[in-house]
Amino acid sequence: MRGVVMYGPGDVRVEEVEDARIVDSTDAVIRLAAACICGSDLWPYRGIDKLNGPAHMGHEYAGLVEQIGDDVVNVKVGDFVVGSFVASDNTCEICQAGYQSGCIHRVFMTGTQSELARIPHADGTLVPTPGIPDPELIPSLLAASDVLGTGWYAAVAAEAGPGKTIAVVGDGAVGLLAILAAKQLGAERIIAFSRHADRQVLAREFGATDIVEERGDEGVARIKEMTGGYGAHGVVEAVGTQESIWQAIHAARAGGRIGYVGIGHEVDLNGLDLFFEGVHLEGGPAPVRRFLPDLIQLIWDRKIDPGKVFDFTLPLSQAAEGYKAMDERRAIKVLLTV
Ligand SMILES: [Zn+2]
Numbered sequence: 001m002r003g004v005v006m007y008g009p010g011d012v013r014v015e016e017v018e019d020a021r022i023v024d025s026t027d028a029v030i031r032l033a034a035a036c037i038c039g040s041d042l043w044p045y046r047g048i049d050k051l052n053g054p055a056h057m058g059h060e061y062a063g064l065v066e067q068i069g070d071d072v073v074n075v076k077v078g079d080f081v082v083g084s085f086v087a088s089d090n091t092c093e094i095c096q097a098g099y100q101s102g103c104i105h106r107v108f109m110t111g112t113q114s115e116l117a118r119i120p121h122a123d124g125t126l127v128p129t130p131g132i133p134d135p136e137l138i139p140s141l142l143a144a145s146d147v148l149g150t151g152w153y154a155a156v157a158a159e160a161g162p163g164k165t166i167a168v169v170g171d172g173a174v175g176l177l178a179i180l181a182a183k184q185l186g187a188e189r190i191i192a193f194s195r196h197a198d199r200q201v202l203a204r205e206f207g208a209t210d211i212v213e214e215r216g217d218e219g220v221a222r223i224k225e226m227t228g229g230y231g232a233h234g235v236v237e238a239v240g241t242q243e244s245i246w247q248a249i250h251a252a253r254a255g256g257r258i259g260y261v262g263i264g265h266e267v268d269l270n271g272l273d274l275f276f277e278g279v280h281l282e283g284g285p286a287p288v289r290r291f292l293p294d295l296i297q298l299i300w301d302r303k304i305d306p307g308k309v310f311d312f313t314l315p316l317s318q319a320a321e322g323y324k325a326m327d328e329r330r331a332i333k334v335l336l337t338v
Contacts, residue, residue: 001016001017001019001020001114001115001116002014002015002016002017002114002115002316002317003015003016003017003056003057003058003111003113003114003115004035004056004057004058004113004114004316004319004336005017005054005055005056005057006041006044006045006051006054006055006057007051007054008047008051009044009045009046009047010045010047010327012045012057012319012320012323013320014316014317014318014319014320017056017111017114019116020111020114020116020117020118021067021118022067022068022069022118023118023120024069024120025069025070025071025072026069026071026072026120026121026122026123027068027069027072027118027119027120027122028065028066028067028068028069028072028075028081028118028119028122028126029065029066029067029068029116029117029118029119030061030063030064030065030066030081030116030117030119030126031063031064031066031115031116032061032062032063032112032114032115032116032117032338033062033063033064033080033133033138033141033142033338034062034063034138034139034142034335034336034337034338035058035060035061035112035113035114035142035316035335035336035338036058036060036113036142036310036333036334036335036336037057037058037113037319037322037323037326037333037334037336038058038059038060038085038146038147038173038333039147039172039173039174039326039333040263041057041058041323041326042323042326042327043263043265045323045327046327048265055110056110056111056113056114057110057111057113058109058110058111058112058113058114058117059085059108059109059110059112059145059146060085060112060142060143060145060146060147061082061083061109061112061117061119061142061145062080062081062082062083062138062141062142062144062145063080063081063117064078064079064080064081065077065078065079065080065081065122065126066116068122069122071123072122072123073123074122074123074126074128075122075123075126075128079126079128079129080128080129080131080132080133081126081127081128081129082126082127082129082141082142082144082145082292082296083109083119083125083126083127083145083289083292084100084101084109084125084145084146084149084287084288084289084292085108085109085145085146085285085288086100086101086103086106086107086108086109086285086287086288086289087103087106087107087108087109087119087120087121087124087125088100088101088103088105088106088107088121088124088125088289089103089104089105089121089123089124090103090121090123090124090125090289091124092104092105095124095289098287098290099287099290100124100287100288100289100290101284101285101286101287101288101289102284102285102287103121103124105121107120107121108285113316113319113336114316114338115316115338124289125289127289127292127293127296129141129296129300130296130297130300133300136307137299137300137307138307139307139308139310139335140299140304140305140306140307141296141299141307142307142310142335143173143177143306143307143309143310143333144288144292144295144296144299144306145288146286146288147173147174147177147306147309147333148177148180148181148295148306149286149288149289149291149292149295150174150177150238150261150286150288151173151174151175151176151177151178151179151180151181151236151238151261152177152178152181152286152288152291152295153259153261153286153287153288153290153291154174154178154181154236154237154238154259154260154261154283154286155178155181155182155185155187155234155236155259156181156185156259156291157234157236157257157258157259157260157261157282157283158178158182158233158234158235158236158257158258158259159233159234159257160181160182160185160186160187160190160234161185161186161187162186162187162188163188164186164187164188164189164233164234165187165188165189165190165191165227165232165233165234166182166187166189166190166191166232166233166234166235166236167190167191167192167193167212167223167232167234167235167236167248167251167252168182168190168191168192168193168203168208168235168236168238169193169235169236169237169238169239169244169247169248169251169262170193170236170237170238170239170244170262171192171193171194171195171196171199171200171203172238172239172332172333173309173332173333174238174261174262175192175194175236175238175239176199176202176203176206176309176332177206177306177309178236178238178259178261179192179203179206179207179208180206180207180304180306182207182236183206183207184207184298184303184304187207189209189210190207190208190209190210191208191209191210191211191212191223191226191232192204192208192210192211192212193211193212193213193214193215193219193247194211194212194213195213195215196329198311198332199332202308202309202332205308206308210226212226215243215247216243216246216247217250219247219251220247220250220251223251224251227253230253231250231251231252231253231254231256232251232252232253232256233252233253233256233257234252234256234257234258234259235248235249235251235252235256235257235258235259236248236258236259236260236261237258237259237260237261237262237283238261238262239262240262240263240264240265240267241262241264241265241266241267242266242267242268244262245260245262245264245267245269248260249274249277249279249281250277252277252279254277254278254279255278255279255280256279256280257279257280257282258279258280258281258282258283259282259283260281260282260283260284261283261284261286309332309333310332310333310334310335311331311332311333312325312330312331312332312333312334312335313334313335313336313337314334314335314336314337315336315337315338316336316337316338319336322334322336
């Protein structure tokens with residue numbers, strides 16, 4: 001099968017890789033309906049994360065079950081399924097508490113930018129859709145696998161809800177979908193930090209009521225002005241840099257909630273500064289599996305259209321151009337047809 005392999009910074013190739021196959025009796029193999037590139041794939045692409053040799057890329061997936069291991073009972077061949085970027089058994093105490101990305105048997109997915117993918121813990125990980133989806137639903141179902149589920153988790157962690165003002169730091173796919181989530185969860189006011197005109201349009205379409213173009217201390221000052229000096233009730237952090245995390249913490253009021261889902265890189269949280277902020281911090285790899293059944297239903301019923309974050313589509317064979325477009329911010333998120 002063909003797969004996307006990253007050899008080093010800026011060096012992405014599409015080549016023949018070993019076919020995905022059943023290894024453990026709890027595995028399934030799926031045929032991808034489409035693949036996509038994640039903002040987090042840019043960390044190694046930009047050389048910020050080091051690779052230990054060539055890496056078969058991709059951790060988001062939706063598609064048809066093609067094979068199942070002997071112990072798989074919850075999905076069958078021919079089901080259309082979506083799963084999280086973290087495979088989980090969905091039975092351990094951590095999973096039962098709704099934190100499946102911390103499952104004691106978790107497996108971080110890789111290798112889904114390809115035609116086939118092996119899914120460990122298939123019974124716990126995969127959620128079948130109500131039927132075979134119409135083609136126009138595929139982008140949204142694929143988004144549910146990570147960026148929608150992650151944005152949703154961040155909005156839940158920020159306690160988005162009726163009467164709440166939620167600020168969102170980061171206008172990539174996750175930040176934009178956190179706006180969609182905050183809206184669905186009933187937030188009264190949703191303030192998006194963004195300085196890109198095209199992303200501001202999508203932010204408003206997803207439910208942002210206000211846009212703030214300033215960043216850092218200036219951005220925080222704007223949020224305070226807009227909220228009577230208090231700060232937001234909750235803030236989503238969807239970038240992962242020193243500046244963005246402090247921007248999120250400072251934009252929240254005392255007692256406020258930060259849902260942090262940007263993968264922190266060289267972030268240093270000074271204990272004394274953090275102490276006097278008095279905020280709640282919840283985040284990390286999102287337990288997407290907790291939300292998948294509801295998200296799939298919302299997509300199926302056409303109540304949400306998270307697939308709009310895909311603004312560039314290429315065949316899998318041109319994945320290198322997709323990485324380049326995302327790196328240069330010419331695309332929010334790239335869909336790869338397989
Ligand atoms: Zn578990």
